[in-house]
Amino acid sequence: MNGAEGLLDVVRDVSEIPFLRIVAVLLLGFLAARGVSVGFARLGERVPAAVRVRLLQAVPLARLAIALAVIVYVVPRVVAPTPQNLIAIVGAAGIAIGFALKDYVGSLVAGVVAITEAPYRQGDWIRIGSHYGEVRSVGLRAIEVVTLDDDVVTIPHGVLWTDDIANANDGARTLMVVTDLWLAPDHDAGAVRRRLQEVAWTSPWLDVRRPVAVVVREDPWGTRYQIKAYPLEARDQVPFRSDLVTRGKAALRALEVRFVERRPSAADAPGAPDAPSGGAG
């Protein structure tokens, strides 16, 4: 028996296949998956951040469950395999996957792994390569990330095998924001540190239930102060950092401390990440 005949033997007789019902189920599955994505996203915008994060994490699992339900319904109604024919089909499919669909199937498998192991979830803020942003959706093949510049970047799950993934909040409502200020070395570091701590404490965006730290270190071009603190929710990281920088500079000017310009480095080359390590920059 050749492969083509084996394929035809696997498929049921046309008169036995309920085409209309299959199309209806496929359409229903598509609408259900879409409804889950859109509905949960809209509901998530109306509820507090802590609830939104949990809600959005359920979306990929729900979509996967819907996809599996559709497959379980449709496949037995189209395919009636015998053991011998299945072996032939699997062999043919293996060749096709190996040559043409390797990356696609790899991403699909990685997608299932991503949903179960959760290196990232919907609502997480992640960095993959040069892209940093909020995970807007977790599909079966790829994720969509919205960057701080409002770009939507589609990243295949396959990066799970090859790249590092930095997750800033890992399912939590908020994340640490690291704000850098560089000053000329000749100043009272203790006074500056206390002042920056007051600047952080008095930010309206601060989650006071989390710790605030001001870390000092000497860099070749000046003294680097890092304010490490948490905003009320992850989406507040931009106005939070802006508030810290604006009021931090105003407070330090009153202390008559000089700022320095950062010397150009490899990190400033085009295409380099615009946010350094941690959850923000």
Next chain:
Amino acid sequence: MRSPWRFVPLGARYDDLRASERRRGRWWSDLLGARRPGRGPRGDPTPAEARLGAVDRERLGRLAPAPPRAAQRAAYDALRARTPQALIVRPDDGSWNVALDDVGPYGPTVIDPPDDPPLGRDLPDAVHERLDDPRALHLPRLERWWVRHHDGIRALRTVLARLGARRGPWTADVAPWAWAWIVRTLPEARGLPPVQTPAPLRSEDLRSWLGPPGPLRMRGSGTPPDDATFRALADRASGEPGVARAIWRACLHDGAEWTPPDAAPDAPLDGAADPRDGAVGDDAAVWVRSPSRLTLPSTRPLKHRDLLLLHAVALHRDARLATLALASGFEPDEAAALLRRMGAWGLVRDGEEGRVRLAPLGLPAVRSRLDVEAFAGVDE
């Protein structure tokens, strides 16, 4: 019998409340849909709400009296007797304002706060000298000594440090949200004694305080307010006297009555007057709507950023626009416009001298919304 008007440690203030009374406002009922005014059951003799009027001020003053000053004064004296140094978290609902603002006649020397927070300045020398006085001191409204801005906390830090180091007797009070911020950020808070706060009122306490001097007809049943009414009141107010009083006042309606159209025209209901005759009811005809049916203000129209201003109002209780704008990061015009909208929604109200404070009826919604949106409160 223990007076309900007393001070308890802040961490133990809910110990005597029932679970339903202890429950704070649920954010989901506020955000996803406010309660709708209820309708009475079939055959309900209660006039439709549209036919009921407001109770006049005189009767309202008798039916919803202010907290008893004598009892509150006794509570303050008892606190000073057992705790020579005490920091009091004064509730937002205004129920203890008169008692704690005017303690001078009780004995302590009062150090009044400034009208506006000292920006960029430390404590005046005159205040330092008064803090050196070994006699009993009282510092009301510590939240007036600061504004949440890096240039606005120096004076407050000095006051807290001086109180922590002081040997003589003293009392001070502070707004709840301000204390929640202070205790989590300022190291000077660690030197202060354990915090006290007025005990919340249970349903029995509310009944003895607000229970009517005479019979009042209650919506839907025609009987005087019963235990269930005051349990509902305590649940919605979470034991806060000022909130409970505001809810109670909102539940009272003038008792002009009418005969249902299907009743005999010459058989008035329970001897009630026909409002078409222009008669006005007396105390016995004040209708009381169940507190569980009252629609309270909601924070639903507020967006995430708006909460920064609302939190600033809670932090600085009774602050002026300039202070609120500085504390929230809003421009003054923008803050003024948003405050007007919040006032229209019943969340804030104007105080004296251009100050803004939280409205008692809006407190349950404000508290639950700020709690769930990660603004630290004293309940954690």
